[in-house]
Amino acid sequence: MNSGFHVLGIWGMGGIGKTTLATVLYDRISYQFEACCYIENVCKIYEDGGSIAVQKQILCRTIDEKILDTHSPSEIATIVRNRLHNIKLLVVLDNVDQIEQIDELDIRHVLLHPESRIIIITRDEHILRAYGANIVYNVELMNGIEAHKLLCRKAFISDYSCSTFAELIPEVLKYTQCLPLAIRVIGSFLHSRNAKQWKATLDRLRNSLPDKILKVLQVSYEGLDEEDKEIFLHIACFFKGERKDYVSRILDACGLQPDIGIPLLAEKSLITIKNEEIHMHEMLQELGKKIVRGQHPDEP
Ligand SMILES: Nc1ncnc2c1ncn2[C@@H]1O[C@H](COP(=O)(O)OP(=O)(O)OP(=O)(O)O)[C@@H](O)[C@H]1O
Numbered sequence: 001m002n003s004g005f006h007v008l009g010i011w012g013m014g015g016i017g018k019t020t021l022a023t024v025l026y027d028r029i030s031y032q033f034e035a036c037c038y039i040e041n042v043c044k045i046y047e048d049g050g051s052i053a054v055q056k057q058i059l060c061r062t063i064d065e066k067i068l069d070t071h072s073p074s075e076i077a078t079i080v081r082n083r084l085h086n087i088k089l090l091v092v093l094d095n096v097d098q099i100e101q102i103d104e105l106d107i108r109h110v111l112l113h114p115e116s117r118i119i120i121i122t123r124d125e126h127i128l129r130a131y132g133a134n135i136v137y138n139v140e141l142m143n144g145i146e147a148h149k150l151l152c153r154k155a156f157i158s159d160y161s162c163s164t165f166a167e168l169i170p171e172v173l174k175y176t177q178c179l180p181l182a183i184r185v186i187g188s189f190l191h192s193r194n195a196k197q198w199k200a201t202l203d204r205l206r207n208s209l210p211d212k213i214l215k216v217l218q219v220s221y222e223g224l225d226e227e228d229k230e231i232f233l234h235i236a237c238f239f240k241g242e243r244k245d246y247v248s249r250i251l252d253a254c255g256l257q258p259d260i261g262i263p264l265l266a267e268k269s270l271i272t273i274k275n276e277e278i279h280m281h282e283m284l285q286e287l288g289k290k291i292v293r294g295q296h297p298d299e300p
């Protein structure tokens, strides 16, 4: 890692491979630090015990400080300041979904060693900007070759397919749209199944998103305010691929404040804006449609 920055942010939609990437990075660079820790689920730890619980995890995993239960929040803050400030430290904070979870740690200005680093992983780019990350890396969908390889590795335990499945593989890849989570879930399901079963599975997938994928993606939707949920559902059902100004005019007429809502959905990796058009990953669109069908079961 180059010196000259302290905070690296990694962001992208659910299941795109942020944790996978950060884990590889951590394995490659952690030996260069005097102490390091990878906190996997910051939002959950914060939800259960607040910022003090996250600070305790950092202390116990980096400097092996274990007898912390009797300490007050201010004592913990003092230990963080006294024990961490002068060591070369690497802290990875994965699954951050609110700025408070990192702000309240009060860690950034404590790490005074010039080569200490914090890596923050989130689905929400705004958190990284608001925290002042020096470098923000956007994880992108796999390319077609990587997606093909991953599918073969999951479905056949090899990088290549056999001819029986030659026609079916593009169908699966078209469905999974280069999202590693979907390729892994569906590829593993298809492992050791015959061509007839592959076809039947594809037919099923066209009607419903597998639960394992749905649950991961739904977290992003559930974290939205009501108005932004509405905007997400409108885009999923009607406006995918449409021009941003056209969609904004319609949403505005519905009183949904698209000027804030559309950028917010993009920051949260639920849509992307390319050439002034609004795009949405097909699986997120499927999620949106499923939610709408659930809200209006009587209307097709
Ligand atoms: N480059 C890759 N090669 C092979 N498999 C990958 C790759 N990237 C991701 N995967 C697989 O895709 C799945 C989802 O990846 P990962 O958990 O890293 O996503 P994420 O972006 O951290 O998602 P979330 O926002 O839910 O935390 C994992 O099972 C992982 O093994």
Ligand SMILES: [Mg+2]
Pocket (backbone or CB within 6 Å): 018, 019, 020, 094, 095
């Ligand atoms: Mg992750």
